[in-house]
Amino acid sequence: GSEHAGWAFRTRAxxxxxxxxxxxEGYTVFSGIAIDAALSREFGSRFAAELSxxxxxxxxxxEIGAEPMEPLGSIELLPVTLTFxxxxxAGGRFHPYAGAGAALTIVWEKSGFLDTYDxxxxxxxAFQLGADFELAVSVFLYFGxxxxxxxxxxxxxxxxxxxxxxxxxxxxxxxxFRF
Numbered sequence: 001g002s003e004h005a006g007w008a009f010r011t012r013a014x015x016x017x018x019x020x021x022x023x024x025e026g027y028t029v030f031s032g033i034a035i036d037a038a039l040s041r042e043f044g045s046r047f048a049a050e051l052s053x054x055x056x057x058x059x060x061x062x063e064i065g066a067e068p069m070e071p072l073g074s075i076e077l078l079p080v081t082l083t084f085x086x087x088x089x090a091g092g093r094f095h096p097y098a099g100a101g102a103a104l105t106i107v108w109e110k111s112g113f114l115d116t117y118d119x120x121x122x123x124x125x126a127f128q129l130g131a132d133f134e135l136a137v138s139v140f141l142y143f144g145x146x147x148x149x150x151x152x153x154x155x156x157x158x159x160x161x162x163x164x165x166x167x168x169x170x171x172x173x174x175x176x177f178r179f
Contacts, residue, residue, distance in 0.1 A: 007041055007042075009040075010037070011174050013035060013173060014036045014056075014172040015033055015172070016034070019164070022163065023163045027061070027063075029152075029164055032056040034054040037053060038050050038052035048087060051082050076107065076108050076110070076111075077150075077166065078108055082102055083128055093135075098127075100127050101126050104121065105124075105166070107120070117155060119152050122151065124150060128144055139175070143173050144172055144173075145171045
């Protein structure tokens with residue numbers, strides 16, 4: 001169980017929220033569904049460190065006046081997150097935790113109109129709340145949410161198209177294994 005120091009591997013389905021927070025206004029980034037994988041190291045029953053990554057595709061549209069939304073293409077992201085967690089010693093099979101750390105969001109592919117623009121890799125803070133529910137000594141279910149601050153700065157040379165907030169919040173659920 002989590003009262004012993006050890007390693008854990010998690011895989012989870014993650015839903016990222018959509019965002020229309022942009023400068024200039026009128027850009028929308030649609031929600032994305034991804035598979036997240038994480039490796040964590042528990043240090044006793046109260047502390048852990050977790051390294052996670054996922055790849056996700058986010059569609060970007062632009063609204064111009066009264067015209068319908070114009071699809072600009074997609075941005076393929078690879079967020080890599082390292083968090084340090086405090087695990088509440090709740091006892092029993094339920095193990096809630098809170099974590100804070102840093103994320104590096106790498107843009108590895110673009111499509112459509114966005115393919116002609118640059119989108120920078122960016123780092124920033126990461127926060128998470130979650131809980132493990134033990135099914136057996138080495139198998140558990142995971143539920144949680146994570147916030148990664150990432151703003152896509154879309155530009156081409158001196159031509160700045162927009163700054164669009166991409167990853168405001170993610171929600172996930174999955175299964176993990178301790179070893």
